[in-house]
Amino acid sequence: MKNQESVSAQLLIDINFEKIGSWKSSENKLTPIFKEISNIDLNVNNVLYAFTTEEEHENEEIKYIGKTTRTLNQRMYEYANPGKGQKTNIRVNKEILNTLDQGSSVSIYIFKDVLPLNWGGFNLNIAAGLEDSLVYSISPTWNKHGKNTITTSEEIELETLSVNYKGTKKLESEIKLGTTYYNKGFFNLRKGISQYIKESLTDIELRLEDGPKLIAKIDRTTNPDNSIRLYYGNDLVNWLKNNYALGDILKALVIIEENNVIIEFKK
Secondary structure (H helix, E strand, O other): OOOOOOOHHHHHHOOEEEEEEEEEEEEEEEEEEEEEOOOOOOOOOOOEEEEEEEOOOOOOOOEEEEEOOOHHHHHHHHOOOOOOOOHHHHHHHHHHHHHOOOOEEEEEEOOOOOOOOOEOOEOOHHHHHHHHHHHHHHOOOEEOOOOEOOHHHHHHHOOOOOOOOOOEEEEEEEEOOHHHHHHHHHEEEOOOOOOOOOOOOOOOOOEOOOOOOOOOOEEEEOOOOOOOOEEOOOOHHHHHHOOOOOOOOOEEEEEOOOOOOEEEOOO
């Protein structure tokens, strides 16, 4: 399915998405219009959504897939009212406006989560797993960053680059300390970060506030999306357990230079 020019919205319907509304424009201003008969709660968090376009007498095509930890209402408001520097919101806003100006419609779909699943007593987030799989398989037109297809989470991370692409890159990220990360001493760098790290690099230093400096064992083969996994071992486990609880969000600063990468964890 990868690299197809378009994918029918029927795929979304087949995997339990529901069309709940559409985008309208007036005087270059976007407004999301939701169906009154929809039984979807627009104020729940952790939402997987999609935008589709449809021209008269043409198939409805998937153009964008996104996930947000905020409510759907909040996320749609941001697309309709992008702030200065919010590159993702500005870009998608323009795509929607241009499509509507050309006489096509733009619909809003939302994933209807099925009964909760769990493994070993832990809940599985189906929506979070689906986003990566759908984006990388379908490669929707509006999920583009340059020549790359990336998820909304990765694109938002890329927006934090503080210097131009030819020099040092400073990228802020968040890592949720689930059971594996908390107890095993490793974590993954998302694809949006991993793509800037040279394959020839053998060492990635981790600096812990009030803790030791650690050097990673780099794994480039485990993750199917080619993101990097970094193993730091028991020293990282001990530092995490002394400073964080299971389920906490860890703030990380990734500093990428020409031949060097440093990651800083802050309490």
